[in-house]
Amino acid sequence: MIDPVVATRGDVLATARTQLDLAKLVLCDVDGCLVESDALCAGAAAFVARHGERLRLVTNNSTMTAAALSAYLGTLGLDVPAARCFLAGEMALAYTRDHYPGLRVLAVATLAIRRQAEALGLHLTDARPDVVVLCNDPMLDIERLQQVITAAHCGVPVIVANPDRWRPDRAGTPLIETGTLLAALRAAVPRATVTIVGKPSLEMFRRALEGVSPTDAVMVGDNRETDVAGAERLGITAIHIGRSREAIAPQLLDLMER
């Protein structure tokens, strides 16, 4: 990341633009970068158009499938095929399929993600699971949360889509994310066996790189802990935008040539 203390704001933005232009692959977060409260962020359309096929979206979204995200972005005027969308929820399913083949899975997730789980061949169950997948679920009730706690207490591993504790709506109000549910789980079962799959886990970035070297990629995101730290640990240059004081610019618009 560029040090905003020793460089002027103009220098920093110019360097970021050059890095974006030179990159073989541009990774970008979705919530808070491209979209907020179901509306495009300033510069999102131009950013997506500019980077075209070099662009991959890397999001801790755990409620949608890639196909649904692509379609949703389409309704907002952004053209990003599903094959270029990498989502933490889907990745948690793939991780579970790869690491716990054939076992019974309790999935805390939206109907869309549970259907996707079945499409991937996962054997979903409500009782006595061998593994738990914890995604964000706006329909979660406390009975289901208790099932997760009971399973974790019995030593069942829990695959968590992402560690985000909240995501902001447009007014900045924190909306419950998977990490809030994880905090509840850890309060009840401190010794729970937890694997986090989404950003900042390296696996998430590795999948999105798809064979491109980390040094040939740039990640743009608004979250210091998940987007920036995660990418940099893998050697990917990170560009931090958003409301945070550490961000080099408030929005994607600032990364576009004027």
Added chain:
Amino acid sequence: MIDPVVATRGDVLATARTQLDLAKLVLCDVDGCLVESDALCAGAAAFVARHGERLRLVTNNSTMTAAALSAYLGTLGLDVPAARCFLAGEMALAYTRDHYPGLRVLAVATLAIRRQAEALGLHLTDARPDVVVLCNDPMLDIERLQQVITAAHCGVPVIVANPDRWRPDRAGTPLIETGTLLAALRAAVPRATVTIVGKPSLEMFRRALEGVSPTDAVMVGDNRETDVAGAERLGITAIHIGRSREAIAPQLLDLMER
């Protein structure tokens, strides 16, 4: 508390029995001491009979009223009038009435506790509360939890019945308690304004003392953090029983004369 390292187990129990006999007031926890998984713990009936009117129950229960707890204990053969039962949930309501008179209250609580709130004159609301009361609620859904998070984010104070993260069922499985919900709240809103009312808060013990000096009272409980530490901070002698290694005996039966 008696030091179990320098005294033999027999000495320790004899001292505890003497302390109980000499006390003007015997305070006792409910879950894990008198009752577990809807059955009496060993020695509970004899303990309640022996201490009679000197006995007060001090529990972090936030789902029942004192009247309901008294009636429930009656079904198990324990005679403890409601006036001698002090519950964290009811206390959170009383605290709210005293400190936020006339304001609109969002109560996360069972129907019984919400009815009790109305009986106390609290003005319950679902939207735009001035204060939140957070009790345990087996019917809680994520939408209601989001309402709490949104309110706390907007600076609304949250009165939490107790900090217990779980309570065990008979098999030792952790069941969700108010503290699990508090952990979720704090994950989403780290700067939430939180007041905890139940044990180990001193207010809980002060109410149960009812004018008796702390040095004339003994507290029996199975939780080091809430029962023992809370009582001792107020100068009440605490007798720690239960499964913990620090406990002087597994159950109330061991505190009775043979």
